[in-house]
Amino acid sequence: MEKLSVTINEEKGRLDKVLSERLPEYSRSQIQQWLKEGAVALNGEPLKANYKVKAGNEIIITIPEPVSLELIAENIPLDIVYQDEDVAVINKPQGMVVHPSAGHPNGTLVNALLYHLQDLSTINDVVRPGIVHRIDKDTSGLLMVAKNDAAHESLAKQLKDKTSLRKYVALVHGNISHEKGTINAPIGRSKVNRKMQAVIEDGRPAVTHFTVLERFGEFTLVELQLETGRTHQIRVHMQYIGFPLAGDPVYGPRKTLKGNGQFLHAKLLGFTHPRTQEQMVFEAPLPEIFEKTLEKLREID
Incomplete structure (x- = not known):
């Protein structure tokens, strides 16, 4: 098993945060997992994530075999x-x-x-x-x-x-006043939280087009078409322009509509068949929970 040694110099605060800053090559979730498994220790004693580090601490991480x-x-x-x-x-x-x-x-x-x-x-x-x-x-x-x-x-x-076709339907917080828009903003790993993506200056190019389908006062139903396929692209872009997805546990507000995560559905998929060269287009209906939520919003509106 590999062992990592981290000596605390002037760092202060929670152990999990300090380790994330000192070990950028490892994800925060990986560090949290090591802490849960008791693989992070001081003088042979396992430490918890909320341990407050002190100058001079030598933290030993025993990395388990994959x-x-x-x-x-x-x-x-x-x-x-x-x-x-x-x-x-x-x-x-x-x-x-x-x-x-x-x-x-x-x-x-x-x-x-x-x-x-x-x-x-x-x-x-x-x-x-x-x-x-x-x-x-x-x-x-x-x-x-x-x-x-x-x-x-x-x-x-x-x-x-960018010759394939991918269209999504999403329910977002807020009332989008204009009918159409394009978000052209680069996306990369967040500098603040490594588990999240964010619009950052040195990110990879990302382009999302959207069209308003229906408005419900505090919510808007939109259709989105992707030019690029970055991780969490729609979720990050809609949060960036101030209209985060309803139900999104990572990029959305805490108070939101009840559901099983973000209200986002990949409804249309098109591509050229690899063998026949035929243009193939498929469409999938919204999940039941999505449809029922829209029905309730229409009743309120």
């Missing part, structure tokens, strides 16, 4: 909108993680794909077979899946060249 993820096919219900020998289109439910990770070793879309589909591309690493692009755990809607490597390369190139 646990290898074993991919298991799981009989999880899956809404397969379309499939052929090259591609599949899945309507992912809200609450499902796309691929396994240390925090979600199973129960993911990939586990379900392994059970329901015979073939998946191998271009990505071992835990992401077939996955060309992702949507967040609590975002519902359409994803394209590659069933062989040639299809994967074609679909990935379309995403890179």
